[in-house]
Each structure stands twice: as structure tokens, then as C-alpha cells.
Amino acid sequence: EEQEEDVLRELRLFLRNLTERLMLDRRFKAFTKPVDIEEVPDYLIVIQKPMDLSTLLSNIDEHKYVTVNEFMSDAYLIWQNALEYNPDRDPEDRHIRHRACALKDTMRTIIRHELDKDFQRVCEEIRESR
Ligand SMILES: CC(=O)c1csc(NC(=O)C2C[NH2+]C2)n1
Numbered sequence: 280e281e282q283e284e285d286v287l288r289e290l291r292l293f294l295r296n297l298t299e300r301l302m303l304d305r306r307f308k309a310f311t312k313p314v315d316i317e318e319v320p321d322y323l324i325v326i327q328k329p330m331d332l333s334t335l336l337s338n339i340d341e342h343k344y345v346t347v348n349e350f351m352s353d354a355y356l357i358w359q360n361a362l363e364y365n366p367d368r369d370p371e372d373r374h375i376r377h378r379a380c381a382l383k384d385t386m387r388t389i390i391r392h393e394l395d396k397d398f399q400r401v402c403e404e405i406r407e408s409r
Pocket residue numbers: 309310314319360361362364365371372375
């Protein structure tokens with residue numbers, strides 16, 4: 280009903296704000312757009328479910344997420360994919376893994392500090408009712 284749509288609208292505002300703040304952070308530049316298959320031809324052979332911050336934004340606008348956990352499942356793919364595609368000891372791989380970990384930790388910390396637990400529970404109840 281209308282109150283549920285008000286809650287989901289507020290969730291989308293929170294998730295857009297979070298995602299846009301991450302996109303502004305220079306450390307996370309490699310994660311802002313889908314990997315360019317021309318530049319990295321083997322990427323789709325290694326990574327089954329690509330994800331990036333701009334795709335998260337599109338998903339938010341398409342009302343894909345009813346709970347924060349659904350959003351975090353997709354957001355975690357950015358971090359998991361980076362670790363999987365960059366497993367080696369060489370400095371370039373270590374650098375992108377470090378940034379992927381910083382992205383995940385930053386996202387988790389912002390959610391823990393800025394999203395009300397009762398609000399999250401209301402979103403989960405809406406998901407269970409649908
Ligand atoms: C988004 C992502 O995880 C990504 C984009 S390029 C890349 N890795 C490299 O270009 C080389 C460093 N060792 C392979 N990883």
C-alpha cells in the first residue's frame with residue numbers, strides 16, 4: 280500500500296546516496312563502470328556475474344532492491360569479482376584487491392552507521408509479504 284511505497288522510496292534514496300558517494304571516491308574508479316571487454320577480453324570468461332557501481336544505480340532506479348541485503352548481495356559481487364580476477368601477488372593485483380576491500384568495508388560501515396535497524400526490518404517485512 281502507499282505507506283510501503285513511501286518506505287521503498289526512502290530506501291532507494293539511501294542506496295542512491297550511498298552509491299553516489301562511493302562513485303566520487305577516486306580509490307573506487309575501477310569499480311564505477313562495467314569492465315570494458317575490448318580492454319580486458321578474458322574478463323567475462325573468468326567472471327560470471329559482472330557488477331559495478333553504475334549498474335547498482337540503474338538497478339536502484341528500476342526498483343530491483345526491496346531490502347538492503349538484496350542491494351549488498353549485488354554490491355558484494357564487485358568485491359568478490361575483483362578478488363577472483365586479480366588473485367596474483369604482483370603489485371597491480373594487490374592494489375586492486377586492496378581497493379575492493381576498502382569499497383566493501385566502506386559500504387558496510389556507512390550502512391551500519393547511517394541506516395536505522397528498525398527501517399531495515401520494515402523493508403524485510405515488505406519483502407516477506409510479497
Ligand atoms: C574491475 C576489476 O576487477 C579489474 C579491472 S582491470 C583489472 N585487472 C587488471 O587489469 C590486471 C591487474 N592484473 C590483471 N581488474
